[in-house]
Amino acid sequence: MGERLPEGTLVLAVDAGGTSCRTALVDFGGTCRGLGLAGSANPLATDDGDAAAAIVTSALGAVDMAGADPADVRLVLLAAAGGGHRPAFMQMISTSLGLRGVHAPVAMEADGLAAFCSGTHLGHGYVLVAGTGAVAHRVEGGRSIRSVDGLGWLLGDIGSGFWVGQRVVRAVLADLDGTGPSTGLTPLLVSAMGLQHLVDERDALNGRPRLVHEIGITSYSELPVRLARYASLVFAVPEDEVAREILDEAAAGLAVTLRAALADGAPGPVVVAGGLLTGAHGLRQRLERVLGDELPPEGLVPVVDGLVGSAVLALRRLGVDVDAAVFERLTHSVAACRG
Amino acid sequence: MGERLPEGTLVLAVDAGGTSCRTALVDFGGTCRGLGLAGSANPLATDDGDAAAAIVTSALGAVDMAGADPADVRLVLLAAAGGGHRPAFMQMISTSLGLRGVHAPVAMEADGLAAFCSGTHLGHGYVLVAGTGAVAHRVEGGRSIRSVDGLGWLLGDIGSGFWVGQRVVRAVLADLDGTGPSTGLTPLLVSAMGLQHLVDERDALNGRPRLVHEIGITSYSELPVRLARYASLVFAVPEDEVAREILDEAAAGLAVTLRAALADGAPGPVVVAGGLLTGAHGLRQRLERVLGDELPPEGLVPVVDGLVGSAVLALRRLGVDVDAAVFERLTHSVAACRG
Incomplete structure (x- = not known):
């Protein structure tokens, strides 16, 4: 070479x-x-x-x-x-x-x-990462001089893969529990967890359907951040109201995070990274619409x-x-x- | 005796x-x-x-x-x-x-x-518990025949002590991060965590104030449910808008849980337990106002x-x-x- x-x-x-x-x-x-x-x-x-x-x-x-x-x-x-x-x-x-x-x-x-x-090869600007976690930085002189969010699954990471995945599981449990609307996410999650055999099971455990019980066991049996793997399900049912609401809230949350990094800063490119913002599913475009004029003319710059x-x-x-x-x-x- | x-x-x-x-x-x-x-x-x-x-x-x-x-x-x-x-x-x-x-x-x-x-000595009715976790049951024949929520800190427990405590910590971090409004909860949490010495510290770590960093370390160093200990802070600043919003959402969430247990059920007493619903701070009364006519005439029956x-x-x-x-x-x- x-x-x-x-x-x-x-x-x-x-x-x-x-x-x-x-x-x-x-x-x-x-x-x-x-x-x-x-x-x-x-x-x-x-x-x-x-x-x-x-x-x-x-x-x-x-x-x-x-x-x-x-x-x-x-x-x-x-x-x-x-x-x-x-x-x-x-x-x-x-x-x-x-x-x-x-x-x-x-x-x-x-x-x-x-x-x-x-x-960018420039030493100043902004970056928003939404992968498993979510964080924004303001960069000056080649260093991060301000970090926003990046507080992890327990305290922050608003709009991250974990955050979306957790909402997917909660929405499905609310559907099954009768505390939330019916959603197309339910069959997708049940299938992703390999629990289809419990869908018609009428048996209850402590007054709870076996399916609800097993979704709980599957979720708690691993590290919390692993819920991020269910985030992508929201992109599979784009017409579903519950899925759309989760994505709207994710975009709104990421906008708040990025805005705090942008506040009173000098102009510079805004780079975005992480599966939620670089996939073909349109969350980046949604975020660009939310932020509008607050972004530089070239919009968000995605990197793999x-x-x-x-x-x-x-x-x-x-x-x-x-x-x-x-x-x-x-x-x-x-x-x-x-x- | x-x-x-x-x-x-x-x-x-x-x-x-x-x-x-x-x-x-x-x-x-x-x-x-x-x-x-x-x-x-x-x-x-x-x-x-x-x-x-x-x-x-x-x-x-x-x-x-x-x-x-x-x-x-x-x-x-x-x-x-x-x-x-x-x-x-x-x-x-x-x-x-x-x-x-x-x-x-x-x-x-x-x-x-x-x-x-x-x-109650009756074998049928309803119960809502909001302590560290939150769960509702419909009781018939002396057994719980329907459980709602009680899904734990990762997936549910909406309106529980953990849920409120987690929101308190998140609200304080948003205040310090510039992503949320200023709140009277901040000095209370800083003091509860023993971090007052960091309030005026200008030093940053990875673009983050030392105070934000240490609140994160304190929160992650124990089991997630231990965040429940910060729930009571919302009662200490009843006029604070952020605190009031957390309590309103907790009451609304607990109402949804109880409503799902009550749905289409026979009349019966509604017992409530757990620190959030039996303290002198008025969350039970707030919940009674939210539910109104959906409750029996005697309202919610608190037990210690x-x-x-x-x-x-x-x-x-x-x-x-x-x-x-x-x-x-x-x-x-x-x-x-x-x-």
């Missing part, structure tokens, strides 16, 4: 997400030379050991694909939920990579900042993930000037490696 | 709550002869061992106060969240009590049914807990006819033992 480079001029840029982990091996010119993939790498959604193993697997995959010398890697940068302050976790990754010949330091940045840097941004942050840490040309090269070569 | 009884005519009626555990030693005539108290006995809020220990402590306390012979106890009845289906837990209690001379079988009933039976009802259920299991006179005696003698 291109000209021979001077030694030690590669970075491993990791986007450690909750669903999967992606790593790009990038040179100082901004060209992606290899890409590696692995499973969930969010230590909050899995355990530290599994998350570290996914990161190492994807990093070694990228080195392999490029046919590069691991000794040429100068920095490993992890873009992960929350960013920083996890020395033991980073040490685990550093040690594993060292055993495979990658002796570079390991650094961490917040995934929201990496998402922002996936959308924080992989390009992780590379931008890695190169900048090593003194590379990531200008429009380098950014363009990064974006295209990462896309080419994704294939 | 009164005439000498035939041997083996006592029951231990336990009300195993999340905040505390109460046990009454009751004779077949319906007279409470001793009362014991201990800490949290809800295995969902603490662990099984601690919950079992609290139950045993309170039961032995009741036997002690009465100066009774433990061998005279014929049945131990636990009124606990959810009721039934916990054989290992009940075995633990049975074994511990056996070592102290109580060789009676241990049975379990749902706390909601016990609350109902604390309010499920202790009397646990005794009613225990006596009925042993064939005692708990009529109006026995019920009256139970109510008064339990109150007298509470002192």
Whole structure:
């Protein structure tokens, strides 16, 4: 892939997400030379050991694909939920990579900042992420100087995948309980949980239908954030009133979060990331309608993930000037490696 | 206390709550002869061992106060969240009590049914409990034949202590985040969490004030249901608009739950229990205004807990006819033992 480079001029840029982990091996010119993939790498959604193993697997995959010398890697940068302050976790990754010949330091940045840097080479602007969680940042001088929401499933993440998924399950239980309207979400959730055999079951447990009981057991048997997997059901019944109300509230909630980040700030691009805002289902467009003139003329700038941004942050840490040309090269070569 | 009884005519009626555990030693005539108290006995809020220990402590306390012979106890009845289906837990209690001379079988009933039976000797009617959780039951033939909500903190418990407490914390975070209105709940919560020293702290962590960060850490460091402890803050600022809105929504949510239990049912008393509905702060009256004519003329019948009802259920299991006179005696003698 291109000209021979001077030694030690590669970075491993990791986007450690909750669903999967992606790593790009990038040179100082901004060209992606290899890409590696692995499973969930969010230590909050899995355990530290599994998350570290996914990161190492994807990093070694990228080195392999490029046919590069691991000794040429100068920095490993992890873009992960929350960013920083996890020395033991980073040490685990550093040690594993060292055993495979990658002796570079390991650094961490917040995934929201990496998402922002996936959308623009500018050092200022805004980003809204709505994946499993939801958070907005105002970026100035290449740093997040204001975070809004991102408070997790118990206290915030309004309009996130968890938030929508939780509302889906609650709406179905209200339908079955007689406390809410009938909804097309009910057969979808029952089927997603594999509980169709209980639909016509007349037997009750403590005065409650078996179906209601089992939906509860299924939901409580895993980490709360796993309810995010049911979020996509709202897009499957676009005409359903209950589903539409959930989406309207999600859009309204995300608008409030983004507005607080935008308040009194300088103009700049507004990048959006995460499955809820980048899918083909129209929630981004709904949010653009809600915000209208509050957005810059180009509207919301969607990015698929924080992989390009992780590379931008890695190169900048090593003194590379990531200008429009380098950014363009990064974006295209990462896309080419994704294939 | 009164005439000498035939041997083996006592029951231990336990009300195993999340905040505390109460046990009454009751004779077949319906007279409470001793009362014991201990800490949290809800295995969902603490662990099984601690919950079992609290139950045993309170039961032995009741036997002690009465100066009774433990061998005279014929049945131990636990009124606990959810009721039934916990054989290992009940075995633990049975074994511990056996070592102290109580060789009676241990049975379990749902706390909601016990609350109902604390309010009436009739076998049919309705009960709404809003403590840490929230649930309504329709009772017929002395059994719950329909349960509404009671789905726990992740999926339901609308209008419960957890639900209100979670909204209090969210409202305070929205205030501090700039995504919601300023509220008098903020200084109250900051003080309840012991975080006053951070109010004027200008330092930010990942673009977030230290105060917001620490409220998050405090909230996530315990079981979710523990947020219920902040519910009472809404009663401390009755003029605050945010607090009033939370209470209005709680009352509306509890009305929906109770209405679903009442729907198409026969007339009967409507008993209410749990801190949110029995305190002096007026939420019960607010709920009565919301429901109006849907309630029987006597309105909502408040009970302090499920202790009397646990005794009613225990006596009925042993064939005692708990009529109006026995019920009256139970109510008064339990109150007298509470002192």
